[in-house]
Amino acid sequence: LKLTMGAIRPVKLEGLDIYPATVEGLQETFGSPNFILAKARWMSDDEASNCVLCQNKFNQLRRKHHCRMCGRILCSKCCKEKMPLPQLRCEEPERVCEICRPAAECVTKSRSTILSFKFEAVKGIVSMCKEEKGLCKLVELGGVQMLISMSKEPDAALRAMIAEGLHILSTHQPLHQMLAVVGVIKALCWMISACDIVTEEKAVIDSLSALTIFCKLNEFKMKALQDGALDAVLKLFQAQTTPAISLVAVSTLSLLMENPNTHTKIMDNPGNILRNMLLLCGSEDEQMQEISLKTLSHLSMGTDWHRHKIVQEDFTAGQMMLKVMRSKPKNDQILCNVTCLVANLSTSSED
Structure with a gap:
């Protein structure tokens, strides 16, 4: 299996062609919270006569504005918010359209040293994982990379939300290739090993369940072994686990x-x-x-x-x-x- 993003190819999500975000340099973001996203193509002014969101025609009063995240052209009403975008090396506030704002805001907040901002970021992305439009936008704007890059966060409550989000993403077959390249298996193995089995049962089960999905697929079994799946699962057998964890662990081990x-x-x-x-x-x-x-x-x-x-x-x-x-x-x-x-x-x- 050649795990590489190569040229950006669309994935079919909810019936739509979605172009996943990529990062500069190595695609894996596990353990790399300061990843930089590759910039979107900047539309030229003559490509747009109408705002892509409200569809109103541009004129002398309704001026054109570029969204820094997606590169598309919108009116001032649909592209009015400004925020720092460290994921694009933009430390000063830049215009972001209403389509991109929710996901971009979460990725920006994830870079904060303030724990409450990190919670808001992860909670927002996990919430987007659960609904159609949100899922597509987080895939396009770096939400996947964000969750994987934050998997080493020491806070148990934060880790539980990250595990839930990665489990949800892993249930979407079109995302499997991207997830594997970005480092989801390493992230899942890390969380399985780092979580307290007694107090973080749900996080362990979510991480194990997501890992099991990759272990079932022939094209990812060797990748799972290389990324530490066997060691992570074996550690569970050396601890006093709950019946629920034991069942998922044995299922995963059987596949490996x-x-x-x-x-x-x-x-x-x-x-x-x-x-x-x-x-x-x-x-x-x-x-x-x-x-x-x-x-x-x-x-x-x-x-x-x-x-x-x-x-x-x-x-x-x-x-x-x-x-x-x-x-x-x-x-x-x-x-x-x-x-x-x-x-x-x-x-x-x-x-």
């Missing part, structure tokens, strides 16, 4: 383990991930049982040593596979998964 190159890292993990995985097979939640057994089935397709270690850990954990088979689960897929697991283990020359 479809790649055989991940197996050794799990087997050698000092936190005894294998033991924890076997114990989850005894969960009262049948969905958890199903996914845990599926994950172990992936592991059992590795080397004889991997299979031998699973058998050893299962015995130490209390013969969880045998308990599952005797439990008569209502979910037939559980029996299918445990049967597949046992069949794979039976091929080991060491047991």
